[in-house]
Amino acid sequence: MASIIQSLLVLVLATLATFMVPCSAQLSPNFYNKVCPKALPVIRSVVQRAIVREPRIGASFLRLHFHDCFVNGCDGSVLLDDTRNFTGEKTAQPNLNSIRGFEVVDEIKAAVDKACKRPVVSCADILATAARDSVAILGGLHLWYPVLLGRRDARTASKDAANNNLPAPFFSFSQLLTNFNSHGMNLKDLVALSGGHTIGFSRCTNFRDRIYNDTNINPTFAASLRRTCPRVGGDNNLAPLDPTPAMVDTSYYKELLCNKGLLHSDQELYKGNGSESDKLVKLYSENPFAFAKDFKASIIKMGNLKPLTGRKGEIRRNCRRVCKLYAVFLRSSFIIENYSIGSLDY
Structure with a gap:
């Protein structure tokens, strides 16, 4: 009895994996061309509507x-x-009260699954595409880049990994570079991708120490921010990351050259010591096309960090939770031991 139930569960999952999603061992900008050519236009349409409702959501997609x-x-x-099986990443310190836009991701997922008539687009690909579309919508066609697609979704998450792997707003340059190097990213990637802070806002708790204690900050700039961010309280008060958020x-x-970096x-x-980082900041401040070129190369590179492809992972129906049948399979040993399917509460 036990072996029969377990075998059936495995067979169901294998069958669904075979018929529901395309299979590829590598990422490609043309991944959905045949299985759902409407996918990318639908994603862009929902992102466009969301940004019209609230321009800040573009920065939220990039951050996600x-x-x-x-x-x-x-x-x-x-x-x-x-x-019950894991604590996710949403409550990790770098993410808590910081990452947002989950409702819009739900909206995109529902729209694209409806257009494709089945769940073939992964949530990971939705994030990558929504980030690209946000950058292009808020910055212009010269910032458009081909998103590599074909990622699959993880079946678990790790709060500890989020706490350990994301750079903090109080990091020193050496800590930032070490963090990026640990992900296979280099100095140019660090400076170019930090340019993502050209849009969006940050909470008072992230820049309070800088405006009260740092010495390499424009005094007038610091004084203006202190009105928004008091020494005590107001942790969630927002300030723009640059003058055009x-x-x-x-x-x-340009703000960094004047010691007006928010974080x-x-x-x-x-x-201001002539380092390679200094040179890149100065280059990007003067040449928007150099910034666009390097930013696009770096974000494509970042998007290729350890993606799940082929038969790894899954394509979620709901971006907030793993597929129901897989969750059932994880608990199959419990079912088998008790010979009771009625105990499931999914």
């Missing part, structure tokens, strides 16, 4: 993609809610 990829690879794990441009780098980690990229 980054925070997904830097924790065990680009696998959609950042979207998973906590379960709804536009992808090079203002972020300590931002200003660490420019110290």
Whole structure:
């Protein structure tokens, strides 16, 4: 009896994996061309509507993609809610009260699955595509880049990995570079991808120490921020990461040249000592096309961090939880031991 139930569960999962999703061993910009050519236009349409409703959501998509990829690879794990089997990444310190936009991801998932008539687009690919579309919508066609697709979704998440693998706003330059190097990223990737802070806002708790204690900060800039962020309280008060938080441009780098980086980690990229990091900041501040070129190369590189492909992982129906049948399979030993399917509560 036990072996029969277990075999049937394995057979069901294998069958679903075979007929529901395309299979590929590597990422490709053309991954959905045949199985669902409507997928990318639908994603862009929903992203466009969301940005019209709230321009800040573009920065949220970019942040979700980054925070997904830097924790065990680009696998959609950042979207998973906590379960009885694991504590997810949403409550990790770098993510708590920081990452957002989950409802819009749900909206994209529902729209694309309806257009494709089945769940063939992974949540990880939705994040990668929504980030690209946000950058292009807020910055212009010169910032459009081909997203490599074909990622599959993780079946678990790790709060500890999120706490350990994401760079913090108080990091020094050496800590930032070490963190990026640990993910196979280099100095140019660090400076270029930090340019993602050209859009969006940050919470007072992330920049309070800088505006009260750092010495390499413009005094007038610090004084203006203290009105938003008091020494005590107001942790969730927001300040823009650069003067144009709804536009992808090079203002972020221009501000660094004037010691107006909002976060300590931002200003660490420019110290005025002629370092390679300094040179890149100056280049990007003066040449938006150099920034666009390097940013696109680095975010494509980041999007290729340890993706699940082929038969690894799954294609979720709901981006917040693993597929129901897989969850049942995980508990199959319990079912078999008790000979009771009625105990399931999924």
